[in-house]
Amino acid sequence: MFDNIAPSYDLMNRVMTMGQDQKWRRFVVNQAGDPGTGWVLDLATGTGDIAALMEKQFPAGQHLGADFSLNMLSEARKRFSNQAIHWQAGDATNLPYKDNTFESVTFGYLLRNVDDSLVVLKEIHRVLKPGGRVVCLDTTPPEKNILYPFIRLHFRFGIPLLGRFIASDETAYSYLTGSTMDFHKAEELAEIFRQAGFTSVDYKKFMMGTIGVHWGTSA
Ligand SMILES: C[S@@+](CC[C@H](N)C(=O)[O-])C[C@H]1O[C@@H](n2cnc3c(N)ncnc32)[C@H](O)[C@@H]1O
Numbered sequence: 067m068f069d070n071i072a073p074s075y076d077l078m079n080r081v082m083t084m085g086q087d088q089k090w091r092r093f094v095v096n097q098a099g100d101p102g103t104g105w106v107l108d109l110a111t112g113t114g115d116i117a118a119l120m121e122k123q124f125p126a127g128q129h130l131g132a133d134f135s136l137n138m139l140s141e142a143r144k145r146f147s148n149q150a151i152h153w154q155a156g157d158a159t160n161l162p163y164k165d166n167t168f169e170s171v172t173f174g175y176l177l178r179n180v181d182d183s184l185v186v187l188k189e190i191h192r193v194l195k196p197g198g199r200v201v202c203l204d205t206t207p208p209e210k211n212i213l214y215p216f217i218r219l220h221f222r223f224g225i226p227l228l229g230r231f232i233a234s235d236e237t238a239y240s241y242l243t244g245s246t247m248d249f250h251k252a253e254e255l256a257e258i259f260r261q262a263g264f265t266s267v268d269y270k271k272f273m274m275g276t277i278g279v280h281w282g283t284s285a
Pocket residue numbers: 068109110111112113114115116132133134135138156157158159173174175176179180
């Protein structure tokens with residue numbers, strides 16, 4: 067699915083979020099913090115936006131962007147060929163890195179797409195150095211408040227329609243909204259971070275409570 071939508075992924079992101087998505091990615095980078103000259107990993111990097119912002123903000127670090135979609139990685143390579151980032155194929159459920167390698171691991175919109183968030187978070191905990199930072203950006207099921215019916219309507223019809231016209235793939239964007247509704251609530255996800263061994267876990271919501279950024283520290 068990600069291989070298919072790779073060419074239109076960035077345009078779709080900007081339109082769907084009304085230009086807000088880069089602001090959330092910058093928040094992720096600030097939460098990850100300065101790695102000094104150490105290694106940092108942006109997992110499920112897709113077309114590379116988080117990795118690129120991270121490299122711009124902390125150019126002394128060693129930057130790695132990993133994803134299992136080769137088409138996404140090739141978009142990332144094209145877009146940020148002038149930046150010092152290593153792009154690598156890798157599966158988040160079985161990372162090809164040694165224990166205690168990274169100062170920080172970031173990931174955007176990954177956990178909603180895996181069978182078991184805990185398996186991935188444990189794997190990330192393994193490759194982080196003690197005291198390293200984990201920062202996760204993802205969609206979050208909206209709360210049942212006054213905005214809920216409008217958000218549901220946008221999820222049910224608005225986003226899939228945009229997907230049909232911009233990405234020529236309505237199914238991928240119906241999947242996005244469906245998987246958001248089925249995903250862990252923000253507090254539940256924070257608890258899974260704690261189960262994986264992270265401490266100082268917290269989160270912040272954006273975009274009428276439909277986007278969440280979670281962070282924590284590797285114990
Ligand atoms: C919605 S995109 C997000 C891309 C990027 N992080 C961003 O902020 O826009 C999700 C990415 O996760 C990748 N992905 C999903 N499951 C994965 C896994 N098990 N291992 C590695 N990458 C994965 C997909 O290939 C896709 O590029």
